[in-house]
Amino acid sequence: MKPVSQALGAGSSRPRGVGIRAVAKKAGVSTATVSRFLNRPESVSAELGIRIRAIVDEVGYIPDASARALSSRRTRTIGAIIPTIDNAMFAQGLQALQRYLSSQNYLLLLATNEYDLDIELEQARNLVSRGIDGLLLRGDAHHDALRDLLRAKAIDFVNVGVYDPEKSYPSIGVDNEGAGRCIARHLIDLGHRSVGIVAAMQRNNDRAQARMRGVFSALQEAGAAPRPEWQMQVNYKLDEARQAARMLLQREDRPTALVCGNDVIAYGVMMEAQKLGFDVPGDLSVVGFDDLEWSRHLQPALTTIHMPTDEIWTRAGQYLVETLAGHPAMKHREIDFSLVVRDSSAPPKSV
Template sequence: MSPPHAASLKQGIRAVAARAGVSTASVSRAINNPEAVSPSLRARISQAIEAVGYIPHAPARILSSRRSRTLGAIVPTIDNTMFARGIASLQKYLSSVGYMLLLTTSGYDLDAELEQARNLISRGVDGLVLRGDCHHDALRKMLADNAVPFINVGIYRPDRPYPCVGTDNEAAAYRAAAHVIELGHVRIGVVSALQRNNDRASARVAGFRRALAEGGIELPEKWHVEVPYTLDDAREAARYLLSLDDRPTAVVCGNDVIAYGVLLEAERSGFAVPRDLSVVGFDDLDWSRHLRPSLTTIHVPTGETWQRAGEYLVRRLAGEQTIMHHEVDYSLVVRESTAPPPSLKRQGRSR
């Protein structure tokens, strides 16, 4: 016995065929392979579909253009305010131009991302928005073999042969670390996001390290901690750094949520920010300006970045001229969480 949805589809095709005065095979052929039927027959079947109110499966696509007017986006997680903000901007733009968005997550797993991309393509998406440029080789091949346009969002890599829109993460992180160096800090720790399958996190760590190296400042291995994207893990990292006898006087963080965890743990451990510890974030989330002390951070226009990703794909699908690599500016926002380092006496105070 056929499932209810299959029976409904058959009835819908029969109604279209009867309305157009053709066979159900002709309707199926017009939906799945429009070029196999004449323009006049395709137009008649299209009119019948509209009159009957039949909605073909997504892979059938719109008869006249063979487009579903649907884009897919694969993000590592939705448990991230920055991703939520970006997806909201992308969705708003796509809705304004008559496109729909399908969203999936990969959990920073390249195999999972490959599988999700396969699922989205099988459902007829016209293009994909991907996070970063760290992808499975099989995914790149699948996109090329199926001629599916895509764009890497959140990075700027003009040296790569793939379209991208985003900030130069290494340069932005360099600026963040340079800020505390300019304030006089030489004991600087790093709390970064996990770098595995995350080229944005890796680029930010590289930027931190380059600034320190150029300033002649050593980064001891014990002063660099990688953590998952959670407040609890960030607090644990801060607890460890602040418990060291030779603790840092400043901590630069891979994102704002990590910085929030460092701020919270510093307060709980009896340290005053920025008197005893300076903290710098990255992303400039909404809460960063409302905290006390407010967070010094790198501002990245997340909404603009994701909207531009959508604009690139829509224009590409329309056959318009597009720019493959688009850099989005960042800026250092200095607030209350950074200041010159404490005196040597204060560095060695008992806790």
């Protein structure tokens, strides 16, 4: 029996791919021109770019990422750390981010931290060790050691989903506290003074904390501060939201309206309310945050705060790409939210 190396043939254990010289020769341009197109497609004419791309696809050329990184000191890779992928809003945002980064010839590496700052720090170390050029972080609740790491390695980063111009760290997102005040004032204007809260878990979640600060401040100003027994925290899961609704709605002194930490929680609350025989919004008004796709299709359709998720994540990607290219980029960018009034909110029966 022949040794494997002989059976395969010398040097054939890893077939060599088509090189950049073959692409350049077939296109009738220099290797530098091909390289420039691959790194910055906008640097060549549209006609030439189409021709080079067609030849690249025809011959099956795949650039050597490690060689490109050595020559440019860049891997064209962006990392992102989010709490979980079990959240429709994060999935939507990541899709928008991926779409933008792909258009700029950047690769996205994703990690999750389960709202645990220690896990986030370890994941950041892993991403840095793999040569990321920049990093997107969800919110502004992070270990100081994480910021120290990124500073020491000269890695640009941006906090996504928050807007805080007072901080020295770049941020792109909405005024979450303002969004909380907005949704609470909607219920106040309808005449509700008995308002309960089914919030998202607050631990290491500065966005959820800010939303609830806004809700509480608006209710307190109206003399309608929610009773402690009307306040609950749940994970972003339908079954936990339904359990919370069951506990609140089976009370004799139940609230007439519930503010939910996001749309998924609101879905669970409405499902349980209807199962228990309550009319929404006749007996109970329900409101949420995020304006997920399902929110306008429910019966009744959900009143919520629209968060421009695609724009937030795309803008965050643009900030990193522009910063890495040495172009001036706006360090803090506020994206406007909006109140979307649908059928799940109405005046209480006593009004």
